[in-house]
Amino acid sequence: MGNGITRREALAVAAGCITLTRCSMLGARSAVPRVSIVRAGYTQSIYDTVRRLLVEHRVDVRGKRVVVKPNLVEFDPGTTINTHPMLVHAAVEGFRALGAADVRIAEGPGHRRVTLDLADAAGYFETIPQFEDLFTDLNLDDVSQVLLRDPFSRLTSLYFPNTALGADLIVSLPKMKTHHWVGATLSMKNFFGLVPGGIYGWPKNVLHWAGIDECIADLHAAFPRHFAIVDGVVGMEGNGPIQGNPKPVGVLVVGGDMTAVDATCCRIMRINPSMIRYLRLAAGPSRLEEQNIRQIGEAIKNVQTPFDLIEPFQNIRL
Amino acid sequence: MGTNAGIGAVGRTSGDRRDSYVGTSPGMPNRAESVPAKLMDLASIIRLQNHDGGWPYRNGGSSWTEPTVFALLAQSAQPGDRQSVERGLAWLRAAQRQDGGWPPCPSVAQSTWVTAMAALLPADQLGRACHTNAINWLMEQTGKETSLAYRLRNELIGDGAGADETHRGWPFFPGAAAWVTPTAFGVLALEKARRHQAAIAVEQRILVGREFLLDRICKDGGWNYGRSNVLGVDAPSYPETTGQALLALNQVRSAKVDRALTAAQDEARACQSSEGLSWLQLGLQAHGVAAAGPARKLECRRLVDSAVSILAQAALGGRNIFLE
Numbered sequence: 001m002g003n004g005i006t007r008r009e010a011l012a013v014a015a016g017c018i019t020l021t022r023c024s025m026l027g028a029r030s031a032v033p034r035v036s037i038v039r040a041g042y043t044q045s046i047y048d049t050v051r052r053l054l055v056e057h058r059v060d061v062r063g064k065r066v067v068v069k070p071n072l073v074e075f076d077p078g079t080t081i082n083t084h085p086m087l088v089h090a091a092v093e094g095f096r097a098l099g100a101a102d103v104r105i106a107e108g109p110g111h112r113r114v115t116l117d118l119a120d121a122a123g124y125f126e127t128i129p130q131f132e133d134l135f136t137d138l139n140l141d142d143v144s145q146v147l148l149r150d151p152f153s154r155l156t157s158l159y160f161p162n163t164a165l166g167a168d169l170i171v172s173l174p175k176m177k178t179h180h181w182v183g184a185t186l187s188m189k190n191f192f193g194l195v196p197g198g199i200y201g202w203p204k205n206v207l208h209w210a211g212i213d214e215c216i217a218d219l220h221a222a223f224p225r226h227f228a229i230v231d232g233v234v235g236m237e238g239n240g241p242i243q244g245n246p247k248p249v250g251v252l253v254v255g256g257d258m259t260a261v262d263a264t265c266c267r268i269m270r271i272n273p274s275m276i277r278y279l280r281l282a283a284g285p286s287r288l289e290e291q292n293i294r295q296i297g298e299a300i301k302n303v304q305t306p307f308d309l310i311e312p313f314q315n316i317r318l
Numbered sequence: 319m320g321t322n323a324g325i326g327a328v329g330r331t332s333g334d335r336r337d338s339y340v341g342t343s344p345g346m347p348n349r350a351e352s353v354p355a356k357l358m359d360l361a362s363i364i365r366l367q368n369h370d371g372g373w374p375y376r377n378g379g380s381s382w383t384e385p386t387v388f389a390l391l392a393q394s395a396q397p398g399d400r401q402s403v404e405r406g407l408a409w410l411r412a413a414q415r416q417d418g419g420w421p422p423c424p425s426v427a428q429s430t431w432v433t434a435m436a437a438l439l440p441a442d443q444l445g446r447a448c449h450t451n452a453i454n455w456l457m458e459q460t461g462k463e464t465s466l467a468y469r470l471r472n473e474l475i476g477d478g479a480g481a482d483e484t485h486r487g488w489p490f491f492p493g494a495a496a497w498v499t500p501t502a503f504g505v506l507a508l509e510k511a512r513r514h515q516a517a518i519a520v521e522q523r524i525l526v527g528r529e530f531l532l533d534r535i536c537k538d539g540g541w542n543y544g545r546s547n548v549l550g551v552d553a554p555s556y557p558e559t560t561g562q563a564l565l566a567l568n569q570v571r572s573a574k575v576d577r578a579l580t581a582a583q584d585e586a587r588a589c590q591s592s593e594g595l596s597w598l599q600l601g602l603q604a605h606g607v608a609a610a611g612p613a614r615k616l617e618c619r620r621l622v623d624s625a626v627s628i629l630a631q632a633a634l635g636g637r638n639i640f641l642e
Contacts, residue, residue, distance in 0.1 A: 075590050111543055113558060116619045117591035132619075140375035140382075140620075143425060159426060180549055198375065198382065199422050201431065201490020201497065202543060209462065209494055239551055310549065 033257030033287075035264045037298040040233055040252045042079065042086050050090040050229065051097055053254045056296070059227060062099035064168035067136075068092055071174045071190050071231075072107045073242060075121045079234045080246040082118070083173045085127035087231050087252070091173060092128065105131070106163050108138030108193045110203045111242075115139060136163045139197035148222060152281050153214035155206075159199045164223065170194070172228045172258060176235035176265055178244055182212055183276050183313050184269065185241050186262040187228035191219040216278035220258060228261040229254050232268065237307035249305045251298065259283035260293045267318060270306040275316035358624035363389050364402045366621055371409030373621060382423040383432040386410055388625035390439055395632035395639050403443075410436055411448055418451030429455060431490045431500035437507035438640065441514060453511045456504055457523060460486040461496025486523075487530035498534055498541050498559045501527050502566035506640050509566075528570060531563045535574055539581025557585045561597025565640055568604035579605055592616040593623045596630035603633040604641060 036056060040049050068091045070083035088105060095103045105128070109115055115137045125131050141161035148155055164170060174190035182189065192215075195204045207215040220226075230253040238244035249268065255261040259282050263273035273279050273288045286292060290300075309317060366389070367373055372381025373389040390406045393399070414420055419429020420436045433452050441449035462468060464486045487496030488504035505527040512520050536546040540555025541563040547553060560582050567575055582598050586609035589595040595611050602609045618624040629639055 112556070114591040114593050114623075117593070117616075120617075121590050137376070140379075142380050143423070145425070145427075198384070199426055199430070199491070201494070202499065203497075205489065205494040205497070206491050239549070243551055312549075 032292065032294050033255060033260035034294045034296055035253060035255040035257070035260050036296040037264065037268070037300065037303060038252050038254070039250050039298060039303070041250060042084050042233055046086055046252075047090045047093060049252065050087070051094040053229070053252070054094045054098055057227075057254065057256060059095075059098060059169075059256070061095050061169055063101045065102045065104075065166060066095045066100045066169045066171060067104050067106050067164060067167040068095070068171045068173060069138075069164075069190060069193060070105065070107055071185075071193070072109050072115065072118050072122060072124075074112065075118060077121070078246065080236050080244070081175065081242060082122040083175055083231045084233065085123040087229070087233070088124065088173060089128045091171060091229055092134070095171070103134070104136055104163060104167075105134050106136040106138050106141075106161070108141075108161065108195065108197055110192055110197070113139070113197065113202055136161070138164060138194060139202075141196060141198075143196055143199060146222060148218050151214070152217040152221075153207075153210040155210045155215065155218065158218075158222070159196060160194060160222070161196050164194045168225060170223050170226050172226060172230075174228075174230055175241075176230050176232035176247075176249060176253070176269065178237055178240035178269070178307050178309060178313070180239055180241075180310060180312075181208075182216070182278060183309075183316050184262070184266055184271055186265045187226075187230055187258045188216050188220050188262050188278060188282065191216070191223060194219060194223065213277040213281060217281035220278075220282045226258055227256050228258045230261060230265050232265065235269070235307065237269075237309075239310050245308070247305065247307055249303065251303050259287060263288045263290075264293060264295065264300065267300045268304055270304060270318045271309070271316050272318040358618050358621070358627075360392055360396050360398060360628060363392055363621055363625060363628075364399050367402055367406065371405035372413070373406070375621065380423060380425075381409060381413075383410070383413060383420045384422065384435055385621050385625075387432070387435040387439060388622050388629075390443075391639055392625040392628040394440075395629050395637065407439075407443055407445075410439070411445060414448055414451070418455035420452070428492065430492070431488060431503065434488065434500065434503035434507040438503070438510060440642075441511070449511070453508065453520070456488070456507060457519065459488050459492065459504070461489050462493055463495045485530035485533045486526050488527070495544075496530060497544050498531065498563055499543065501530050502559075502562035505531070505566040510642075528567055531567060532570075532572070532574055534563075535578060539577040540585055541578075555581060555585065557582075557589045557591065557594030558597045560585055561594070561599070561601035564601030565597070565604050568641055575605070579607055583607065583609055586611050588612060589616065591623075592618045593626055596623070596626040599630040600626075600633050600638065600640065603630075603638055608634060 040046050070088045072082050074081045092103050138161040141163050143159040145157050145159050147157045172187035172190045174187050177185045179185035200206045232249045232251040235247040235249050236244040237247040253265050266273040274285050368381045370381055373385040375385050393403050413424050415429050417429055419433040422432050437452040487501035489496050490500050505524055508520050508524050534546055536542050536555045537552040538555050540560035542553035543559050582602050586598045599609045618627050
């Protein structure tokens with residue numbers, strides 16, 4: 001954290017690490033964002049679907065290092081809490097097919113330290129060949145300190161895993177879920193898993209004290225080279241992100257602008273995206289408006305599935 | 319890396335020092351049989367040692383405090399390599415910060431909860447001054463939620479629900495709230511210090527830390543990583559945190575602890591991770607109970623899993639390193 005950093009340390013960090021700004025992110029998203037909604041299931045066809053979507057979004061990863069970041073949270077024999085392994089594998093295969101030099105799967109769960117055991121229970125070892133060789137536990141990866149320029153939160157710097165910092169593209173693969181603190185957890189909130197538990201603990205409570213919404217917006221800005229594929233085949237409603245109930249929606253939501261992807265997911269869940277504080281912080285209200293996002297594939301109204309909301313979030317209903 | 323076959327029997331361990339406990343099933347064998355079928359052995363752990371003397375979390379990584387401590391603890395549970403131990407201790411001494419605490423790794427400019435891990439090493443090995451400074455650092459730490467300013471704020475906005483904020487545990491990272499894992503290790507570290515040098519302040523801090531743990535027991539009898547209830551919904555307990563809390567509550571007798579022992583035995587039978595099972599075995603052994611693990615074999619996949627498994631096996635054999 002920034003507290004107590006000397007000027008010398010700050011200069012060293014600035015020289016040695018990537019300094020990331022909101023400006024760079026905003027510069028990269030000047031065009032109208034495109035978001036695809038496609039119907040999908042956890043079947044073999046998901047491989048073709050993902051590959052087609054990556055081509056459709058002209059994701060150029062030739063010779064690049066790609067980090068695919070699923071959402072691994074809890075031991076769950078079902079498909080509700082964690083990103084489905086078949087979707088993760090489809091993304092890995094898709095980016096490989098597009099010529100990526102290296103595709104890694106990486107995650108740093110927020111509550112549980114036993115990441116590989118979580119992945120095993122979620123079916124990752126079974127579904128993804130050589131999973132352990134492909135996987136980096138971001139909670140235990142070597143780290144570098146990164147200054148946060150113009151942060152939304154009170155933090156002035158964070159330590160990040162070198163695997164994430166070295167990626168040319170980070171692909172957020174979250175579940176479509178409600179969240180008991182921030183309303184909805186989608187591609188942006190999934191970046192909490194980039195913050196190393198080995199430094200901040202389990203949970204990464206420093207982020208809570210600095211403001212969850214603000215930190216989500218900071219992480220979004222800190223990793224501007226991103227792409228999102230949201231697992232909405234089966235989401236979670238009610239008391240998410242762990243103790244909610246399965247919510248089948250049967251879609252993937254995909255795009256290069258995470259604020260637009262998450263706003264679209266919210267509309268599918270019948271949540272007003274402008275009532276999600278971190279979306280407002282990261283995008284500003286006008287950028288979240290439906291007419292400012294170019295929807296591809298299924299129309300929102302055709303797949304819209306109201307998610308149950310816990311009492312404190314009844315006011316975010318669309 | 320290996321497996322931790324949790325095939326065992328419920329009963330007292332051979333090293334049970336607390337015969338008064340009556341919570342175990344009668345007629346069970348004296349010795350747990352939860353011996354891993356295959357484990358990342360001590361020799362493999364020693365081979366992972368970096369040139370600088372520390373240990374990484376994963377093969378090829380840089381040295382971190384936590385795996386270094388676990389590799390050293392494992393070498394005190396089984397005959398290790400003297401040179402390796404000396405190099406490890408030297409790395410730890412060099413990594414200690416001016417404030418007496420340890421950072422998670424040398425590139426991090428902040429002492430954190432891993433200070434409690436380092437303070438679990440014997441003071442005569444680590445160095446008396448190093449150990450004393452670590453204990454002094456730990457004595458200064460508490461969860462931010464117990465600060466006067468935070469409690470006053472809660473009173474003003476009428477947010478008095480949830481856990482009692484007067485119980486002072488330890489945070490993972492200074493300036494954050496207290497949690498079960500760092501509190502359990504904080505208590506264990508202070509207990510070690512107390513055994514060698516009694517001090518009223520240390521004694522009191524142990525009691526306060528234990529009160530925090532007892533306050534956080536979940537409805538199912540075990541421990542979640544944090545609160546037992548969030549937004550009116552009961553939180554489930556986890557094997558790792560349940561085992562760690564029971565370990566820190568050694569010698570504590572209460573109905574809550576008895577219920578926790580039963581819950582821990584249930585958790586052990588359903589456990590899905592080797593590390594979780596090892597912590598349950600360590601925690602239960604501290605109360606004279608041996609855990610029956612799940613029928614399926616659990617793999618040790620990392621250095622820490624493997625080291626904790628070695629420590630659990632030593633405990634089941636009668637030597638619980640955390641309680642020495």
